[in-house]
Structures are given as structure tokens and as C-alpha cells.
Amino acid sequence: MEILAVLAVAGLAGLFLALIVLTNGVRAGLAAWLTAFGAGVIAALWRGRGRTWPGRLWPFAPVIVAAALTASVCVPTAPTTRRYPPDLSFVATRHWSLSTGSRVAVYHYPPAAGLPRHPTPLVYLYGGPVRDISVLDHRFLRLLAGRGYDVYAYEQPGGGRSDLLPMEQYTISRSVRDLAAFIDRLGKGPVDVLGFSAGAVVLTRALATADVTVNVHRAIIAEPGPMDGPTTLISGQQGRPSARGLAPAPAGPRATSASTGEVRDGPAWNLRADPGR
Numbered sequence: 356m357e358i359l360a361v362l363a364v365a366g367l368a369g370l371f372l373a374l375i376v377l378t379n380g381v382r383a384g385l386a387a388w389l390t391a392f393g394a395g396v397i398a399a400l401w402r403g404r405g406r407t408w409p410g411r412l413w414p415f416a417p418v419i420v421a422a423a424l425t426a427s428v429c430v431p432t433a434p435t436t437r438r439y440p441p442d443l444s445f446v447a448t449r450h451w452s453l454s455t456g457s458r459v460a461v462y463h464y465p466p467a468a469g470l471p472r473h474p475t476p477l478v479y480l481y482g483g484p485v486r487d488i489s490v491l492d493h494r495f496l497r498l499l500a501g502r503g504y505d506v507y508a509y510e511q512p513g514g515g516r517s518d519l520l521p522m523e524q525y526t527i528s529r530s531v532r533d534l535a536a537f538i539d540r541l542g543k544g545p546v547d548v549l550g551f552s553a554g555a556v557v558l559t560r561a562l563a564t565a566d567v568t569v570n571v572h573r574a575i576i577a578e579p580g581p582m583d584g585p586t587t588l589i590s591g592q593q594g595r596p597s598a599r600g601l602a603p604a605p606a607g608p609r610a611t612s613a614s615t616g617e618v619r620d621g622p623a624w625n626l627r628a629d630p631g632r
Contacts, residue, residue, distance in 0.1 A: 363417035364424070367395045371425045384429040392422050439516050440487055445497075448516055451509070453536035455529070459509040460516035462488070464500035472503050475572050476543050479508040482552025482578075484530065487515025492551075507546075509537055530557040531564055538570045545572035555579030 374387035381387075395418035403411035442448050449461045466472045479496060481488050488510055496506045510517040511530060520529070534557060538546055548571050550558030555576045561567040562574060 360417045360420075363395075363398075364421045367391055367418065367421035368425055370394060371421070371428075375428070388422075388425055388429050391425065392418070395421060437519055442516070443493070446493065450516075451537070451540055453533055453540060455532045455536045457512045457520065457529075457533050457536070458518040459512060459533070459537070461507065461509045462493070462496070464496045464504075464506040464508075466503045466505050467501045470501075470503040473505065475545070475547050476505045476507060476541065477547045477549060478534075478538065478541070479506060480534065480548065480550040480554025480557055481508065481510075482554055483514055484511050484553040484557070485513040485525070507541060527557060527560050531561045531567060534558070534561050535564070535567045535570065538567075545570050547571075547573045547575070549575040549577065550579070551577045552579065 371387055371391035374390055375384050378384075378387050396415070399414035399418050402414035443462075446462050446464065449463070450458055451461050452458045477499065479492070481492050488508060492508075496508055499506050511533065512518060512520045513525065534548070538548075548558055548561075550556070556579050558574055558576060559579060562571070
């Protein structure tokens with residue numbers, strides 16, 4: 356009898372876990388729990404048929420034990436509301452609602468006064484992707500502004516002070532559309548885009564999209580991860596192992612060049628104006 360009870364508890368718990376997978380944990384797993392509990396009650400009623408009281412109650416014991424063991428899965432143990440980090444003290448945080456439906460935190464570092472100003476704005480795509488822009492990145496952006504660049508950056512949905520998206524919408528394709536929508540919202544014509552790490556992956560994919568490349572003046576790809584990962588076997592542009600040859604050839608002389616070097620207050624970057632410009 357004890358073995359049958361243990362098997363019943365294990366079976367109901369296994370049914371609950373299988374339903375969690377099949378329903379993708381809808382409503383914190385409550386749908387799976389109620390279904391498994393209902394199946395257990397029906398089995399207990401069938402098992403107790405023809406018995407006299409209190410014998411009819413014993414088949415419900417494994418159901419109650421299994422329900423108690425699995426109910427804890429449906430109880431949230433972590434905060435479920437969005438928690439935003441505090442605003443930064445050295446730069447204003449603005450929020451833009453993009454045409455894609457994303458609401459992102461935006462930072463602007465205008466070029467330093469009294470220096471030659473680069474005519475093309477620069478948009479920075481940081482690595483991550485779902486995190487805030489690090490303080491080290493902000494130091495780098497201030498360094499660029501101190502060299503005359505008009506720098507913009509935004510935190511991707513779900514990261515930092517930007518709003519969340521539904522889980523299924525976190526894709527590189529969505530990130531590319533957000534980039535295009537951000538440039539369009541900026542309204543300053545073609546921009547230079549610097550993509551670092553995961554941001555470089557987004558930028559690389561964006562260069563394969565014609566309606567994005569028309570608004571990218573120059574693209575700087577820094578330390579990217581795998582360009583397409585497991586999608587390299589997919590046919591078409593999005594599945595190519597390299598973005599080489601997809602973007603239009605840049606016209607005119609190079610506006611910037613980059614070299615490594617030690618910077619005491621920031622990352623190892625040194626961007627300088629090309630003497631030929």
C-alpha cells in the first residue's frame with residue numbers, strides 16, 4: 356500500500372511537471388497545478404468506488420501530498436514587478452516611445468564646446484544585451500563627446516531603465532527594428548553607429564537590411580560575438596556566416612580611425628579625426 360501511495364505521489368508530481376512544460380508555465384503554473392490536481396481527484400474517486408467510509412478517503416492522501424509538494428512551484432519567490440535602477444547623477448535619462456512599441460531610456464552627450472564638431476551624430480549600441488549601460492561605457496561616451504562627437508545611446512528593452520517586452524519578442528530582428536526606429540526618431544539623417552559586443556551583432560544584422568543601411572553613414576563593429584550563431588545554415592542574407600559584401604560601400608574618405616591605447620579614466624579606445632577630412 357505504501358509503495359502504491361509513493362508511486363501515486365510521484366506520478367501526480369510528474370504529470371504536473373509535464374504540464375508545466377506543455378503550458379509554458381502559464382499563470383505561474385496554476386493551470387498545470389489545477390489540471391494535475393483535478394486528475395488526481397478523479398483517480399482517487401475511481402479508486403475509492405465501492406468502499407465504505409472512511410475507506411473512500413484514503414485514496415485522496417497521495418493527492419493531497421502531491422498537491423502540497425507541487426503548490427510551492429506556483430508561489431512567486433522573487434519580485435515580479437519591474438525594478439528600475441536609480442537615475443544617473445551625471446547624465447539626464449529621457450524615455451522615448453519608438454514606433455516598434457519599445458519604450459527605451461535615452462542618453463545624450465553633446466559635443467564639448469569650443470572644439471571642432473563632427474557633423475554626423477554617433478549612436479552607441481552597447482553589449483549585453485539585456486542589461487544597463489555600464490558606468491565604464493558612459494565614461495567612454497563622455498570621452499567621445501569631449502572629442503567633438505554628438506553621442507546618443509539607448510538601453511535596449513528589458514535593460515537598465517527601459518521597459519520590458521513580452522518574452523517572445525526578445526529577438527535580434529526586434530533589436531534591428533528598434534535601431535531603425537531610434538535613428539528615425541532621432542531625425543538627424545544618416546548617423547554613425549558603433550556596435551560593441553552584442554551591439555555589434557545587432558549592427559551586423561542591421562547592415563543586411565536595406566531600410567536600415569540607408570540611415571547608417573558609417574558602421575563601427577567592435578568585438579562582436581557570433582554573427583548568426585545556429586542560424587548560419589538558414590538560406591538567404593540572414594543566414595550568411597558573414598555580413599561582408601551586404602552593406603553598400605562607403606563613399607568618400609574615412610571620417611574616423613581607431614587605435615588601441617591606454618586611457619586612465621576610461622576604456623582602451625582612442626578615436627581621432629582623420630587628417631584627411
